[in-house]
Amino acid sequence: MQIKRLRISGFKSFVDPADLVIEPGLTxxxxxxxxxxxxxxxxxxxxxxxxxxxxxxxxxxxxVIFAGTATRPxxxxxxxxxxxxxxxxxxxxxxxxxxxxxxxxxxxxxxxxAKDVALLFADAATGAHSPALVSQNRIGAVIAAKPAExxxxxxxxxxxxxxxxxxxxxxxx
Ligand code: ATP
Ligand code: MG
Numbered sequence: 001m002q003i004k005r006l007r008i009s010g011f012k013s014f015v016d017p018a019d020l021v022i023e024p025g026l027t028x029x030x031x032x033x034x035x036x037x038x039x040x041x042x043x044x045x046x047x048x049x050x051x052x053x054x055x056x057x058x059x060x061x062x063x064v065i066f067a068g069t070a071t072r073p074x075x076x077x078x079x080x081x082x083x084x085x086x087x088x089x090x091x092x093x094x095x096x097x098x099x100x101x102x103x104x105x106x107x108x109x110x111x112x113x114a115k116d117v118a119l120l121f122a123d124a125a126t127g128a129h130s131p132a133l134v135s136q137n138r139i140g141a142v143i144a145a146k147p148a149e150x151x152x153x154x155x156x157x158x159x160x161x162x163x164x165x166x167x168x169x170x171x172x173x
């Protein structure tokens with residue numbers, strides 16, 4: 001799977017809709033302190049299903065919604081779209097959160113469960129906790145990880161994590 005575009009609206013500091021093209025290869029994000037580099041990575045992870053508000057540096061998940069500044073009022077929703085290419089087909093994954101109404105996901109315009117998005121990315125060996133996304137302090141986390149955690153990271157990198165998600169899914173049915 002290749003992520004080709006990222007559209008962000010109302011997410012953290014990205015109050016106005018931003019449309020980013022992600023070229024093949026390694027992508028680095030550079031800019032002055034506080035310009036939104038980490039927010040960008042968080043937007044990507046959030047859309048892939050990240051559910052820990054703390055790992056989004058917030059107290060609750062609604063903290064990802066643009067909170068307003070001295071000159072601009074807060075937003076009442078945040079929406080991020082990932083445009084990805086899978087085996088030659090384009091897929092659009094959307095996550096949206098509204099104040100007081102929680103999160104909703106769509107894949108190619110269809111309402112889906114969080115689990116469906118998790119499976120889509122798990123099968124593609126990427127996802128919210130993918131080692132392919134290296135955010136600030138993450139290098140240290142890999143080094144400090146317990147063996148079992150490091151094994152999970154390596155399994156994900158090797159592309160077999162999707163099997164475990166499917167097994168858990170099957171076991172709960
Ligand atoms: P550094 O180089 O210091 O790591 P950075 O480029 O990673 O900086 P971010 O942490 O992505 O910067 O962005 C921080 C900015 O995002 C701060 O100005 C903060 O006020 C703003 N921000 C975070 N959450 C929200 C929100 N919900 N609404 C509006 N602004 C927000
Ligand atoms: Mg940062």
